[in-house]
Structure formats: structure tokens, C-alpha cells
Amino acid sequence: MRHFLKDDDLTRDEQLALIASARRLKADRFARQPLAGPKSVAVIFEKESTRTRMSFQVGIAELGGNPVVVDAKNSHLSRGETIEDTARVLSRYVDAIVIRTFGDDRINALAKASGVPVVNALTDGYHPCQLLADLLTIAEEFGEVAGRTIAYVGDAANNMSHSYLLAGALAGAHVRVAGPSGYRPDPAIVERANVLAAASGGSAVVAADAPAAVDGADVVATDTWVSMGQNDREQRLSDLEDYRLDAALLSRAARHAIVLHCLPAHRGEEITDEVIDGPRSRVFDQAENRLHAQKALLAWLMNPDMESTFPDGAAT
Structure with missing residues (x-):
């Protein structure tokens, strides 16, 4: 049994296989139903x-499965039932658990108590399903991800940067992230990224500023500056002002560069209308690709024999 709690829970070969499988599923959305039953x-x-x-509910159904969507506010989680007890019960009802939650300690406790695969649909520390979709989008644009330069600017202390x-x-x-003082990534994650990069031929750096990150990049990405539960809005907008993804900053990227944003966007704050609606934007392709990437992930987690799940070559 495998969980997907953070991005490096996959090997590089597994990541490549999932992206390939997602491309096949996107090309023929209803051809396979490995969760039928x-x-x-x-x-x-x-x-x-x-x-x-939407992407998980639709995707599970398209795979032939039964999505059971739970609003925690209407469950006993909101009344103090432990995440471990919830995991133990749900494991007797369902074949996998997907959760969008807060601290990583919470999803780690869920996974430890669970008897079925657990998927991180977003925590405060990581957003790995989003990154599968982003890598799929980059692969569609450039053929492959390896060797491309990805710049992320803005709040670099958040789950997307990590x-x-x-x-x-x-x-x-080659990943470059940039944010002002107080908005930079966890050093332990940068260190782990460098270990991964040493094996893959990539790199991971914290750039001095937004222009340094974006110069010559193939992909330029950003995220909202004010996330759910953050109450220091005005301070954050002031601190991050120089990291707005606008036409001037984008002009420093490669001429063929594409723009990504995981949405929802606060237009005029972290990104301008001119950029998100412009010809280089792949933001809505990226949003669609959540569906296809997550379908590939779930199909594999619930049937780890990728060649059996996608016998027509999607895993190659």
C-alpha cells in the first residue's frame, strides 16, 4: 500500500509514468475504468x-468509482473526533481517502492509522496533486519537463513553492523560487530538493529576487499572496508588491515561456489580467489537468501494477 502525501513520495520513474498515463487518459477520457466495481x-x-x-469527484466517477465527498463541517471531525479514529472507520468503508486539510501532522496521522491509500489534496506544507497537473501541462507544452527552467515568484514560503x-x-x-524576506521556503525542503536534483540532473535555488528567478525561464508560476486563514492581508500585499507577475516581469522570461497559476487568482495582486488572460497563459489548461493527473494517480495507487491498469502503453 502506498500513500501520496508529498511530491517526493514518488520515484522519478513513477512520476514520469503517471504523467504519461495522465496524457493517455486525457486523450481518451472514458476508455478505461480501473475503479469499476x-x-x-x-x-x-x-x-x-x-x-x-470537482476534479476528484468527476475523475473518480470517470474511472468507474464511487466518490464519497465529505464536508468536514458536517461530520464528527468538526466535533472533535480524532483523525486516527476517522481513518480506522473509513478504511473499513472505502478503498482510498483523499483529504484537503491544514497541518501536515494531520494528514500524516491519518495515513498512519489508515488501512487504505491516502492522498494529499492540499496541506499547509505541500500541494502535490497540483504539481502533477503542472508537470503534465509543462510536458504538453515542451515534450518533457527535464532540463526546463521553472520560476516561481511571490510567497515562496507556501505549499506551492515547496x-x-x-x-x-x-x-x-531547474527550479528557482523567489520571495522577499519572511516569504522564503523551508530550508529543509530546499536541502531535500537539492538531493533530488543531484540525482535527476536538475537544480533548486532560492533566487535573490523576482527578476533573477524569471530571467530566461521556460515556465513562470505564481500563487495567491493571501491564502485561507491568513488575516494579515494588507501587510502581505505591501511586502510582496515587487513580486507581482506582470508584463514587465514576464518579459524577462524566454520568448516561448508559459505562465501557470494554481487558482483562484486575485487579479491585480499577484498576477495581472494582461498576463493571466494573455497568449502565454496556460492557467486553464493547468486547471483542467488536475482531473487527468489525479485520475492517473488514483488508478495507480489503487492498482500499483501500472502496466495492468494501462496495458496499451500509457505508462511508458
């Missing part, structure tokens, strides 16, 4: 969601 998947939301909720460092380094990309 159906297998049931609990999808728990302790944080609000649009894309995560996942770009880990997933990008695992894929053999």
Missing part, C-alpha cells in the same frame, strides 16, 4: 475548494 473513494474537505472538489521545489527537482527541472 465500483471502488469507493472518500474525499474529505476541511478547507474550501472548487477545482479540487511542491515546485520537490516535484521539479525530482523531474530534472
Whole structure:
């Protein structure tokens, strides 16, 4: 049994196979139903969601499974039942658990007590399903991810920055993240990304500023500056002002560069309308790719024999 709690829970070969499988599923969405039976998947939301909720619910159904969507506010989780007890019970009902939650300690406790695979649909520390979708989007654009330079600018202390460092380094990309003082990634994650990069031929650096990160990059990404539960909005907007992804900053990237944003976007704050709606934006392709990447992930976690799940070559 495997869990997917953070980006480097995969090997590089597994990451490549999942991206390949996602491309095959995207090309023919209804060709395979490896969760037919159906297998049931609990999808728990302790944080609000649009894309995560829809992409998992639709994706599980398209795989032939039964999505059981749980709003934590309407469950006993909101009344203090432990995450471990929840895991032990759900493991007797369903074949996998997906959760969008807060601290990583919470999902780690869930996974430790669970008898079925657990998937991180977002925690405070990581957003690994989003990065599978982002790598799929980059692979569609450039053929492969390895060797490409990915720049992430803005709040680099958040889950997206951490996942770009880990997933990008695992894929053999050159990842640069940039944020002002107080908004820089966990040094332990940068260190882990460098270990992964040493094996893959990639790199992972914390750039001096936004222009240094973006110069010559193939991919430029950002994320909202004010996430759920953060109450220091005005201070954050002031601190991050120089990291806005606008036309001037994007002009420093390669001419063929694409723009990514995991959404929802606060237009005019971390990204301008001109950029998110411009010809280099792949933001809505990226959003769609959550569906296809997560379908590939669930199919594999619930049937680790990738060649059996996708016998027509999707894993190659």
C-alpha cells in the first residue's frame, strides 16, 4: 500500500509514468475504468475548494468509482473526533481517502492509522496533486519537463513553492523560487530538493529576487499572496508588491515561456489580467489537468501494477 502525501513520495520513474498515463487518459477520457466495481473513494474537505472538489469527484466517477465527498463541517471531525479514529472507520468503508486539510501532522496521522491509500489534496506544507497537473501541462507544452527552467515568484514560503521545489527537482527541472524576506521556503525542503536534483540532473535555488528567478525561464508560476486563514492581508500585499507577475516581469522570461497559476487568482495582486488572460497563459489548461493527473494517480495507487491498469502503453 502506498500513500501520496508529498511530491517526493514518488520515484522519478513513477512520476514520469503517471504523467504519461495522465496524457493517455486525457486523450481518451472514458476508455478505461480501473475503479469499476465500483471502488469507493472518500474525499474529505476541511478547507474550501472548487477545482479540487470537482476534479476528484468527476475523475473518480470517470474511472468507474464511487466518490464519497465529505464536508468536514458536517461530520464528527468538526466535533472533535480524532483523525486516527476517522481513518480506522473509513478504511473499513472505502478503498482510498483523499483529504484537503491544514497541518501536515494531520494528514500524516491519518495515513498512519489508515488501512487504505491516502492522498494529499492540499496541506499547509505541500500541494502535490497540483504539481502533477503542472508537470503534465509543462510536458504538453515542451515534450518533457527535464532540463526546463521553472520560476516561481511571490510567497515562496507556501505549499506551492515547496511542491515546485520537490516535484521539479525530482523531474530534472531547474527550479528557482523567489520571495522577499519572511516569504522564503523551508530550508529543509530546499536541502531535500537539492538531493533530488543531484540525482535527476536538475537544480533548486532560492533566487535573490523576482527578476533573477524569471530571467530566461521556460515556465513562470505564481500563487495567491493571501491564502485561507491568513488575516494579515494588507501587510502581505505591501511586502510582496515587487513580486507581482506582470508584463514587465514576464518579459524577462524566454520568448516561448508559459505562465501557470494554481487558482483562484486575485487579479491585480499577484498576477495581472494582461498576463493571466494573455497568449502565454496556460492557467486553464493547468486547471483542467488536475482531473487527468489525479485520475492517473488514483488508478495507480489503487492498482500499483501500472502496466495492468494501462496495458496499451500509457505508462511508458
